[in-house]
Amino acid sequence: MHKAVLLQLGATILATAIAAxxxxxxxxxxxxxxxxxxxxxxxxxxxxxxxxTRRNGTATVTAFVAGEFIKLASIVGLLGLVLAVYADVHWGALLIGLVLALKANLFAFLVKT
Structure with a gap:
């Protein structure tokens, strides 16, 4: 799971460089x-x-679904916060960064454990 997040971070850095x-x-x-x-x-x-998983040994489906819902709500909230705080946002670059970070998870299965 952490490798997928690192891939997202790498995609974000790549998107930032391209947008720059x-x-x-x-x-x-x-x-x-x-x-x-x-x-x-x-x-x-x-x-x-x-x-x-460290506490219980397994993660329950309820914990996963609730966490995923909170994650999606947080993404929407953070995007709203970006729009409220940074008035000079470039929409194309914002979408490039968002899409590359979201699609980086598709390549997570290629990373060997």
């Missing part, structure tokens, strides 16, 4: 904000599942 080249500082900040709005809740979700 094409859109400047404004784009880099927007891409980093979009990617981190996905990475931070995913990291907390992975951390919570790790703690649950």
């Amino acid at each position: 080249v094409f859109f400047g500082v404004r784009g880099a900040v927007s891409a980093a904000s979009g990617g981190l709005a996905c990475v931070v809740p995913s990291w907390f979700f992975a951390w919570r599942l790790m703690l649950t």
Whole structure:
């Protein structure tokens, strides 16, 4: 689970670099904000599942579903916070950062354990 979060972080760094080249500082900040709005809740979700499995030995379906719902709500909340705090957001760069961070999970199965 933590490898998937590290892949998301790597994708966010890549998106930030791409946005910096094409859109400047404004784009880099927007891409980093979009990617981190996905990475931070995913990291907390992975951390919570790790703690649950260490305590009980297994993670329950209820804990997983509730954690996933909280993660999705946190992503939406953080994106709203980005829009409220950073008025000069570049929408294209924000979407690039968000989509690359979300799609990085598809490549998590390629990482050997």
